[in-house]
Amino acid sequence: GAVVSQHPSRVICKSGTSVKIECRSLDFQATTMFWYRQFPKQSLMLMATSNEGSKATYEQGVEKDKFLINHASLTLSTLTVTSAHPEDSSFYICSARSGSDNEQYFGPGTRLTVT
Amino acid sequence: DAKTTQPPSMDCAEGRAANLPCNHSTISGNEYVYWYRQIHSQGPQYIIHGLKNNETNEMASLIITEDRKSSTLILPHATLRDTAVYYCIVRVARGNTGTASKLTFGTGTRLQVTL
Numbered sequence: 001g002a003v004v005s006q007h008p009s010r011v012i013c014k015s016g017t018s019v020k021i022e023c024r025s026l027d028f029q030a031t032t033m034f035w036y037r038q039f040p041k042q043s044l045m046l047m048a049t050s051n052e053g054s055k056a057t058y059e060q061g062v063e064k065d066k067f068l069i070n071h072a073s074l075t076l077s078t079l080t081v082t083s084a085h086p087e088d089s090s091f092y093i094c095s096a097r098s099g100s101d102n103e104q105y106f107g108p109g110t111r112l113t114v115t
Numbered sequence: 116d117a118k119t120t121q122p123p124s125m126d127c128a129e130g131r132a133a134n135l136p137c138n139h140s141t142i143s144g145n146e147y148v149y150w151y152r153q154i155h156s157q158g159p160q161y162i163i164h165g166l167k168n169n170e171t172n173e174m175a176s177l178i179i180t181e182d183r184k185s186s187t188l189i190l191p192h193a194t195l196r197d198t199a200v201y202y203c204i205v206r207v208a209r210g211n212t213g214t215a216s217k218l219t220f221g222t223g224t225r226l227q228v229t230l
Binding site: 036 | 158
C-alpha cells in the first residue's frame with residue numbers, strides 16, 4: 001500500500017521557538033494533504049487541508065498564522081508551529097490523498113512537546 | 116458527511132471474533148462506510164470500506180445492512196495486536212469534483228483484546 005512518512009517522530013522544543021514537521025508521500029503523488037492534531041485520549045481533529053501549489057484551507061478555530069502549512073511539491077508538505085507554547089503539545093498526524101485511487105493514507109505521527 | 120455512532124469500548128477474548136457495530140442512519144446514497152483503526156501512539160491504519168455490499172479482505176469483514184443505516188466490522192480471530200481504537204467513518208468517495216470528501220473522525224470504539 002501507499003506509504004506516508006513524517007519527520008521527526010518526536011520533538012521537544014522550548015516555549016517561544018518554532019518547529020517544522022515534514023510529511024512525505026513515498027511512493028505516490030499526493031495532490032492533497034491533510035494535517036490532524038490529537039490530544040491525549042481524544043480523537044483526531046482536522047486542522048487544515050492543503051493542495052499542492054496553493055494556500056491551505058484551515059478548519060474553524062485553527063490559527064493560520066500560527067500553524068504554517070507549505071505544500072510545495074506533490075510529495076512533500078510541511079507544518080510549522082510558530083512561537084510554540086505548552087498548549088501546542090500534541091500528536092500531529094499528516095495524511096496524503098492519492099490522486100490515483102482517491103484514498104487517504106496516514107503518516108505515523110509526530111509527538112510535539114513544548115517545555 | 117453523515118455522522119456515525121459507535122459504542123465507546125468493547126472487550127474481546129483473544130482468538131474470538133470481534134464484532135464492532137456502527138450506526139449511520141443519515142448516510143446518503145453516495146457515501147461509503149470506511150473503517151480505520153489507531154493503535155496507541157501511531158497514525159490511523161485503513162482497514163476496509165464498502166458501499167452496500169459486504170466486503171472482506173485479509174484484515175476484516177464489513178457487513179452493511181440492507182438499508183445501509185448500520186454496519187458491523189468483524190475481526191474473525193482477534194489477537195492482542197488488534198487492541199486499538201476503531202473508527203467508523205462515512206464519506207463521499209468521489210464527489211462532483213472527482214475528489215473524495217475529507218475524513219472526519221468521531222470518538223471511535225476502544226477495543227481491548229484480552230487473554
